[in-house]
Amino acid sequence: MFGLNDIPKFFLAFFLVLPIISILHEAGHVFFAWLMGGKNIKVTVGSGNILFRAGILEVRKYYFWYGLCTFDNLKRNKRFSNILIFLGGALFNAIAALIVIYWIEEKQLDPSLFTYQFTYFSMYYIFFALLPMPYPDGTYSDGKIILDLILYRGVERETIYRIHWSEEKKQWCVLDHNQNLVQAFTEEEQALAKAHEVAQNNRPSRLLNSKNGQEVEVRNYPRVPL
Structure with missing residues (x-):
C-alpha cells in the first residue's frame, strides 16, 4: 500500500x-x-x-x-x-x-x-x-x-516537395506532391529555404530540385521517433 x-x-x-x-x-x-x-x-x-x-x-x-x-x-x-x-x-x-x-x-x-x-x-x-x-x-x-x-506503409507515404524553375514565370516555384504551387521566388536560395520549411513541417517528406531537366534529392525528412 x-x-x-x-x-x-x-x-x-x-x-x-x-x-x-x-x-x-x-x-x-x-x-x-x-x-x-x-x-x-x-x-x-x-x-x-x-x-x-x-x-x-x-x-x-x-x-x-x-x-x-x-x-x-x-x-x-x-x-x-x-x-x-x-x-x-x-x-x-x-x-x-x-x-x-x-x-x-x-x-x-x-x-x-x-x-x-x-x-x-x-x-x-x-x-x-x-x-x-x-x-x-x-x-x-x-x-x-x-x-x-x-506492413509496407510509412516510408511509401512520404510527401514529395520540389523546387522547379518555370520558364513561363521566370521564377523558382515550390511545388507540393500534387504539383500545386506553394510559393514562387526570383532567387533559388529563397525557394530552397521555403521548400525546406514546408518539407520539414510535413514529415516524412523528400525535397527534390528539378534542375537542368533532372530531379536531384536535396534532403529527406524522416518521421521523428519519440
Missing part, C-alpha cells in the same frame, strides 16, 4: 530515474540514425522552455517528461533502416535493464531502490513505446510506425 514513506521514492523515480531512462531511449534512436547516415541529429529531453543545450542535446524546463530525436537526410532511407531507428530506443532500454539485472545476479551491483525502479520503469517505457497506437496530437508511437513499416 502506498504511504507517506513512499513519497520520496516517487520523487526519486519521477525526477531522476525516468529522465535517465528517457535519455537512454533517445540514445538508441540517435545511434541507429547515425548508423544509417542521418545528419543534423538532435535530441530533446523534456518540454517547455529550453534550459540549456550541449552538443546535440537540448534539455527543457520539464526535463522529466517527454523526449524526441530529430534528424534528416538519411543516406539509407529504406524500410529496414527506419525500423531499426524506431526500434532503437526500446532496444537500448532493454539492453540497459538486462545489464543491471545481470550485474545484480553476478553480485557486481547491490540491489537497491534505484536499480528496482530502473528495471521496472525501463520495462514500462518499452511497453508503451512499442504499443502500436496513435497519440492525441496526431503523432504515433514507435511501435505504430514500426508496424506500418512492416
